[in-house]
Amino acid sequence: MRNIYLIFRRDFLGYVKAWGFWLSLAAVPLFLIIGVGFGMFAASSSPVRYYTVIEPSDVIARAVEGEFQQRAVAAAEEAVELAKQMNIPLAEAEEQLADAVGERKFVAVPAPARSLEELRPWLTGERMVAGPAGERPLFAALILSEDGSVLEYWSGDVNITTLKRAAEIAMRDMSRRNALEAAGLDGGFLKEADRVAVKVPAFRLTESHAGEGGAEVTVADRAPSIVAVALAYFLWLMVFSIIQYLLMGTIEERSNKIFDTLLTSVKLPELLAGKLLAVFAVTSTMMLSWSLFAGAGSAFAASQSPAVVEMIQPFIAAATDPGLIIPALVSFILGYVLYGAIFMALGSLCDTIQEAQTLLSPMMILLMLPMFAIFIAFQDPGSPVIDYASWVPLFTPFLLILRIPQDPPLWEILAQMVIMAVTTALIVWGATKVYRAGAVHGAGISELGGMLKAAIGLKPKTS
Amino acid sequence: MGDAPLVMSGATKRFGGFTAVSNLSFDVPAGQIIGFLGPNGAGKSTSLRMALGVMAPDEGEVALFGAKPDIRNLRRVGFLPEERGLYKKMTARDTITYFARLKGLSAADAKARANELLETTGLGKFKATRISKLSKGMAQKVQILSTLAHRPDFLILDEPFSGLDPMNQQTLEDLIRAEHKRGATILFSTHVMEHAERLCDRIVMLARGRKVFDGTLDAAYATLGQGARMAVEHGFDLAAALAPKGFEAHRAADKGPGDSWRVSLPKGLGAQDALRAALETGAPIVGFQPEEARLRDVFVSLVGEAEAATLDAPTAAEAVEAP
Numbered sequence: 167m168r169n170i171y172l173i174f175r176r177d178f179l180g181y182v183k184a185w186g187f188w189l190s191l192a193a194v195p196l197f198l199i200i201g202v203g204f205g206m207f208a209a210s211s212s213p214v215r216y217y218t219v220i221e222p223s224d225v226i227a228r229a230v231e232g233e234f235q236q237r238a239v240a241a242a243e244e245a246v247e248l249a250k251q252m253n254i255p256l257a258e259a260e261e262q263l264a265d266a267v268g269e270r271k272f273v274a275v276p277a278p279a280r281s282l283e284e285l286r287p288w289l290t291g292e293r294m295v296a297g298p299a300g301e302r303p304l305f306a307a308l309i310l311s312e313d314g315s316v317l318e319y320w321s322g323d324v325n326i327t328t329l330k331r332a333a334e335i336a337m338r339d340m341s342r343r344n345a346l347e348a349a350g351l352d353g354g355f356l357k358e359a360d361r362v363a364v365k366v367p368a369f370r371l372t373e374s375h376a377g378e379g380g381a382e383v384t385v386a387d388r389a390p391s392i393v394a395v396a397l398a399y400f401l402w403l404m405v406f407s408i409i410q411y412l413l414m415g416t417i418e419e420r421s422n423k424i425f426d427t428l429l430t431s432v433k434l435p436e437l438l439a440g441k442l443l444a445v446f447a448v449t450s451t452m453m454l455s456w457s458l459f460a461g462a463g464s465a466f467a468a469s470q471s472p473a474v475v476e477m478i479q480p481f482i483a484a485a486t487d488p489g490l491i492i493p494a495l496v497s498f499i500l501g502y503v504l505y506g507a508i509f510m511a512l513g514s515l516c517d518t519i520q521e522a523q524t525l526l527s528p529m530m531i532l533l534m535l536p537m538f539a540i541f542i543a544f545q546d547p548g549s550p551v552i553d554y555a556s557w558v559p560l561f562t563p564f565l566l567i568l569r570i571p572q573d574p575p576l577w578e579i580l581a582q583m584v585i586m587a588v589t590t591a592l593i594v595w596g597a598t599k600v601y602r603a604g605a606v607h608g609a610g611i612s613e614l615g616g617m618l619k620a621a622i623g624l625k626p627k628t629s
Numbered sequence: 630m631g632d633a634p635l636v637m638s639g640a641t642k643r644f645g646g647f648t649a650v651s652n653l654s655f656d657v658p659a660g661q662i663i664g665f666l667g668p669n670g671a672g673k674s675t676s677l678r679m680a681l682g683v684m685a686p687d688e689g690e691v692a693l694f695g696a697k698p699d700i701r702n703l704r705r706v707g708f709l710p711e712e713r714g715l716y717k718k719m720t721a722r723d724t725i726t727y728f729a730r731l732k733g734l735s736a737a738d739a740k741a742r743a744n745e746l747l748e749t750t751g752l753g754k755f756k757a758t759r760i761s762k763l764s765k766g767m768a769q770k771v772q773i774l775s776t777l778a779h780r781p782d783f784l785i786l787d788e789p790f791s792g793l794d795p796m797n798q799q800t801l802e803d804l805i806r807a808e809h810k811r812g813a814t815i816l817f818s819t820h821v822m823e824h825a826e827r828l829c830d831r832i833v834m835l836a837r838g839r840k841v842f843d844g845t846l847d848a849a850y851a852t853l854g855q856g857a858r859m860a861v862e863h864g865f866d867l868a869a870a871l872a873p874k875g876f877e878a879h880r881a882a883d884k885g886p887g888d889s890w891r892v893s894l895p896k897g898l899g900a901q902d903a904l905r906a907a908l909e910t911g912a913p914i915v916g917f918q919p920e921e922a923r924l925r926d927v928f929v930s931l932v933g934e935a936e937a938a939t940l941d942a943p944t945a946a947e948a949v950e951a952p
Contacts, residue, residue, distance in 0.1 A: 430683065431728065
């Protein structure tokens with residue numbers, strides 16, 4: 167144990183002292199903060215754009231303006247609802263919302279000319295038009311055709327489609343309203359029809375609600391599946407992260423010719439165990455740090471609103487359920503050791519990063535398959551694809567976790583755990599042989615095929 | 630310490646169809662300095678790796694302190710591999726401390742020992758310097774100190790002088806003597822015979838994986854008859870000239886003016902007799918020296934000139950390091 171600890175300690179400190187570790191550690195929260203901040207900045211820094219409508223009356227202009235107002239009101243209502251949940255003083259929220267509603271990004275201005283040709287200097291920015299945000303070029307013009315059947319959208323920037331979409335929706339609503347009125351119905355008819363439509367609530371049969379027949383489906387019911395997907399993704403991310411550590415670390419030692427010195431001080435299994443533990447600790451440190459960051463964020467949000475506490479609770483309950491967490495832990499440990507041993511053995515056969523990269527491609531393809539399964543499980547947790555694929559030993563660590571929320575038979579869970587354990591033991595056994603061949607005897611990638619053949623008895627063994 | 634540090638009995642190692650070491654038997658009694666000599670590719674490193682249990686012999690046995698090599702008896706061994714390697718991002722002190730701890734020293738003892746070794750070898754001011762920032766010679770010194778840090782009973786040094794400049798070679802010779810004085814048994818491999826001549830009590834010579842000699846230096850020299858070195862003008866056949874006089878002459882590879890020859894002295898005759906005979910034949914002599922026996926000559930006499938020529942080739946490590 168002492169030797170394992172010493173190997174572990176050296177490798178762990180070696181990784182942790184490297185600036186790359188701290189960069190990776192900071193990357194996730196930093197990107198999250200930058201992402202959110204960038205989004206907010208992009209929204210707030212978006213300039214006010216002027217548009218004008220050329221039509222015989224002001225019907226179209228009012229319809230488009232109405233659509234923008236409806237959007238602002240809907241956003242304001244959502245925000246007020248959120249403010250209530252977050253315990254933000256309502257008056258303050260409403261004041262902010264009033265500002266937000268007032269602060270429109272697309273503003274209609276009177277048409278400076280009556281035809282596209284005449285409008286061109288304003289649309290190209292050669293001339294400015296006056297408006298509430300000062301003098302600016304005209305962003306777009308909506309021109310109704312003479313017969314009133316087409317509303318042409320003209321702009322120098324076709325990438326921003328907000329105005330075009332708003333105009334389309336406004337025209338569709340106006341057409342419906344006209345049709346209803348022609349049929350003798352008023353505009354509130356559709357709203358009323360929506361209000362009285364038959365609702366379709368979802369219920370889930372549970373033992374605790376057997377008498378009533380079930381309970382209405384809430385986020386709490388989906389929490390175990392979401393947690394399982396998160397845990398499987400977490401394991402996948404961990405396996406994905408260790409690749410570079412294990413490959414690079416082993417290649418460095420091979421190129422440093424340090425194995426002989428180490429192997430006169432520690433046993434090969436101790437060396438492997440120490441190294442695997444070190445990388446496990448490195449990735450765990452990273453994931454734990456990110457979890458703490460997420461936890462701190464959640465705790466802050468919870469301190470602001472009891473609604474957040476209610477929202478988080480089912481996830482905490484699912485994540486601490488022994489029925490999920492025990493198989494997940496077993497999958498984590500065995501999955502890590504299984505993939506870790508493979509990568510370490512492959513690294514021991516490579517002298518350079520370039521050599522390692524030739525091995526990485528097939529491994530990446532192999533690793534992408536469980537990633538697809540995680541995606542399927544998120545969309546369709548009970549998919550038979552997950553059930554069948556979970557019996558493939560290399561995928562079992564990821565897919566067993568995904569199956570747990572679907573309450574598979576206990577024997578299947580136990581059988582898959584045994585399969586995982588046996589596969590991991592076999593892989594570690596084989597990886598130790600490959601590692602010894604690579605590290606001690608200097609075998610290269612080209613000899614991997616021969617080693618595998620020898621292992622399954624297809625070729626006479628040589629020393 | 631009752632058991633000999635190392636006993637190899639009939640050890641054989643093959644790599645595919647190639648036999649690297651064949652039926653090698655020798656022992657290393659406690660307290661001796663033994664030179665393990667042979668040209669590159671003779672099987673020295675493979676033999677040493679078998680001695681350490683890094684690789685197992687296909688046939689034969691290896692006993693380290695009376696038992697099969699394992700981590701327990703390897704704690705009494707300090708090993709310097711031929712191909713040097715350290716963790717480049719570790720400091721000199723951390724490196725020595727780490728390897729000393731792997732050999733069983735406590736953290737405090739290992740650190741104190743590292744400081745002591747670095748100070749006594751003049752590397753004190755580099756103790757906090759990363760290996761990657763040290764010169765190659767200094768890094769090699771650190772590796773040698775890592776080998777000695779746990780005060781091993783038995784030192785196995787594979788080509789310890791390779792890559793060192795003459796000054797550091799002298800420092801290493803001194804270190805080996807100091808370790809021997811402390812009581813350590815030392816086995817070192819080299820293809821440079823002069824180091825063995827200066828340091829060893831006994832030598833084991835290897836060629837093409839087979840042992841060709843095992844004994845003291847005196848016994849090695851005794852395998853050669855007495856002789857003299859003569860240099861004659863280019864093209865003169867000294868062997869043909871001396872044969873009628875009862876002397877046997879062979880071309881030698883000595884550097885200097887003219888062609889170099891080694892003349893064997895028949896029993897009862899001295900170097901002066903050989904010189905006189907050569908002068909009588911009219912040989913154009915440009916150099917003469919009564920012979921001091923050298924290990925290289927012993928090796929040549931045992932394995933032939935072609936095999937001995939590989940002694941001068943660089944080691945694998947040196948070849949890699951060459952620009």
